[in-house]
Amino acid sequence: QKEVEQNSGPLSVPEGAIASLNCTYSDRGSQSFFWYRQYSGKSPELIMFIYSNGDKEDGRFTAQLNKASQYVSLLIRDSQPSDSATYLCAPDSGNTPLVFGKGTRLSVIA
Amino acid sequence: DVKVTQSSRYLVKRTGEKVFLECVQDMDHENMFWYRQDPGLGLRLIYFSYDVKMKEKGDIPEGYSVSREKKERFSLILESASTNQTSMYLCASSKREATIEQYFGPGTRLTVT
Numbered sequence: 001q002k003e004v005e006q007n008s009g010p011l012s013v014p015e016g017a018i019a020s021l022n023c024t025y026s027d028r029g030s031q032s033f034f035w036y037r038q039y040s041g042k043s044p045e046l047i048m049f050i051y052s053n054g055d056k057e058d059g060r061f062t063a064q065l066n067k068a069s070q071y072v073s074l075l076i077r078d079s080q081p082s083d084s085a086t087y088l089c090a091p092d093s094g095n096t097p098l099v100f101g102k103g104t105r106l107s108v109i110a
Numbered sequence: 111d112v113k114v115t116q117s118s119r120y121l122v123k124r125t126g127e128k129v130f131l132e133c134v135q136d137m138d139h140e141n142m143f144w145y146r147q148d149p150g151l152g153l154r155l156i157y158f159s160y161d162v163k164m165k166e167k168g169d170i171p172e173g174y175s176v177s178r179e180k181k182e183r184f185s186l187i188l189e190s191a192s193t194n195q196t197s198m199y200l201c202a203s204s205k206r207e208a209t210i211e212q213y214f215g216p217g218t219r220l221t222v223t
Contacts, residue, residue: 008150034211043200043214044153088153090212097143097168098212102152 002027004101006089012107019076021104023089026070030091033065033072034098038086044100048074079108113137114215116201122221129188131218133201139213140206142184144168144176146197147217153200159184160206191222 003026013019023033032051036044050056050063050072062075072091076083086103117132133142143158145168155168157176165176173195177185184203188195201215 043217045214046211049211097141097155097158100153102150 002091002093002099004089004091004099006087006101006104008102009105010107011104012109013079015079015081015108015110017079019079019083019106019108021074021076021087021089021106023072023074023101024070025072025089025091027091027093027099028067028070029093030067030070031094032092033063034090034092035061035063035072035074036088036090036100038088038103040085044088076106079106081108081110084108114201114203114213116199116215116218118218119216120219120221122223123188123191124223125192127188127191127222129191129220129222131186131188131199131201131220133184133186133203133215134182135203135213135215136182137203137205137213138181139203140181141204141212142178143202143204143212144174144184144186145200145202146170146195147200148197156186193222196220196222 005024035048037047038044048063056063060077064073086105088103089101090098114135144156145153159178175187199218202212204212
């Protein structure tokens with residue numbers, strides 16, 4: 001059984017701070033990693049994708065991947081109240097449905 | 111722009127009723143998925159399909175069945191609805207490639223009374 005672990009939170013950060021969201025996974029065959037954002041009452045939407053070790057930056061978002069440690073993280077710089085949502089991590093082993101973590105709920109306090 | 115639509119946003123059914131949840135995608139995706147999402151349990155895969163007429167069980171298929179007669183449409187069927195099937199149901203689709211980004215529909219909030 002492939003497992004994806006995320007701290008459920010809530011993670012509370014003040015507006016303008018850096019939010020750090022973490023994810024560990026059990027399947028060493030995972031090659032790519034997705035971060036989805038889910039606002040309350042809405043469906044998940046893809047915000048980041050990473051497949052190489054190291055960092056990938058997209059605006060205020062940075063995904064970090066360490067395959068040796070089976071660890072992927074998402075940093076949100078200059079956090080805004082509109083970033084308040086649940087963030088889901090999903091490793092991809094290829095040709096199978098994504099296995100999602102239960103998500104970390106982020107609350108950005110104005 | 112990928113679009114996944116679901117037949118209803120909210121649905122209320124009685125115990126024992128047969129329930130159909132419909133999902134349609136307009137991007138010619140080969141793969142389609144049905145999840146349910148409950149507080150504290152995350153997204154759980156019910157069934158998925160890699161092609162027309164094909165279906166695979168996910169992690170929690172009991173009490174559900176599916177139908178995929180056309181590539182763009184994937185239906186979830188609750189043969190005899192029970193109160194423990196009250197949940198948010200999410201449909202998703204993706205292309206059949208090595209890296210599978212999944213696109214989600216808006217969800218159906220089903221209440222079984």
